[in-house]
Amino acid sequence: MHNRRALLFFAFAVVLGTAAAFLAQRTLENQAQSQTPVPVAKVETVDIVLARTDVTVGSALTTQQLRTVEWPKEFAPRGAFHDEKELVGRVLRRALADGEPILEPSLLPQGAEAGLVSVIDAESRAVSVKVDPIIGVAGFVNPGTRVDVLATLRNLATRDKVPYTKVVLQDVRVLAIDQQMEEAQNGEPELVSVVTLEVTPLEAEKLAYSAHEGRLQLALRGPGDHEVVKTIGVSAGDMLARPRARAIRKAGVQIVKGSDVSVKSY
Numbered sequence: 001m002h003n004r005r006a007l008l009f010f011a012f013a014v015v016l017g018t019a020a021a022f023l024a025q026r027t028l029e030n031q032a033q034s035q036t037p038v039p040v041a042k043v044e045t046v047d048i049v050l051a052r053t054d055v056t057v058g059s060a061l062t063t064q065q066l067r068t069v070e071w072p073k074e075f076a077p078r079g080a081f082h083d084e085k086e087l088v089g090r091v092l093r094r095a096l097a098d099g100e101p102i103l104e105p106s107l108l109p110q111g112a113e114a115g116l117v118s119v120i121d122a123e124s125r126a127v128s129v130k131v132d133p134i135i136g137v138a139g140f141v142n143p144g145t146r147v148d149v150l151a152t153l154r155n156l157a158t159r160d161k162v163p164y165t166k167v168v169l170q171d172v173r174v175l176a177i178d179q180q181m182e183e184a185q186n187g188e189p190e191l192v193s194v195v196t197l198e199v200t201p202l203e204a205e206k207l208a209y210s211a212h213e214g215r216l217q218l219a220l221r222g223p224g225d226h227e228v229v230k231t232i233g234v235s236a237g238d239m240l241a242r243p244r245a246r247a248i249r250k251a252g253v254q255i256v257k258g259s260d261v262s263v264k265s266y
Contacts, residue, residue: 045070049081051096057143060114061087066102079103091118116176116196125204126175128196129211131218141195141218145174146226148219149197151210155235166233167219168206171226173198 048071055065066084080101081087087102091112096102112118120126141147149169154161176196195218199207210216 044073046073046076047071047082048076049084049087049102051098051100051102053098055092055096057092057095058115058118060089060091061102063088071101077101077103079105093119119175120198123200124198125201126196127199127204127207128176128194129207129216130193131195131216140220141174141177143174143176146171146221147174147197148172148221149207149210150217150219151214152217153210153214162235162237163214164233164235165217167229167231168210169197169199169203170228171221172203 047068049066049068052065052067055061059065063084066087068082068084071080080103087107090110091108091114092106093108094106096106108118116126148167149172150165151168152163152165154163174195175198178194197207
């Protein structure tokens, strides 16, 4: 009797074990199926030409400055180039950063010359003047900034030739400092010895005369400030608040007595 009951318990345990193993296997299979990666649709790409390194404004592009990468076609920038050969020799209208896509608006027209001549506007001239760290606004004048030019000259119309200071040019663009046509990469102010300004032919004459006959000072303008202010200039008398001499007019009466004519002043 006892043996028979033990056999029944053993058989029941075998059945439960088999059922548990079956359920565990099915659970593992379901988990494996749920973790199967979902196939991803293939993204269509195109070749885009990028700058391989930082390139300065006015430079003619070379093969060493270019590289081609695959770019999602849907997000390809408008005006991008797909072949490096199309860009070799083209001159930059603005500076490029490493890894930046090269677009048509960033380039000057075909045939443009490299260098400073490429960034001068039509009907303008580039004139360089020698400066010192103080005249150059302590190194904060950078290519692209706009300045006023003040000249300290001697007034040749006066007997003692008293010097005076006058704003001779306003709102002129700085093209280059020394030989650089773009701002320093580290953003630190640099002390310069030569500043190249973009001026009209008439302004070029004023600038050349002022540089030859006197001393120049640059006044840095804020971004977006293009207002032209009329000034009369200042001299030592203005700085000392002395009133300017005025001509004194006297009234007179002509008196006629016979053949005698005289003038009496008041």
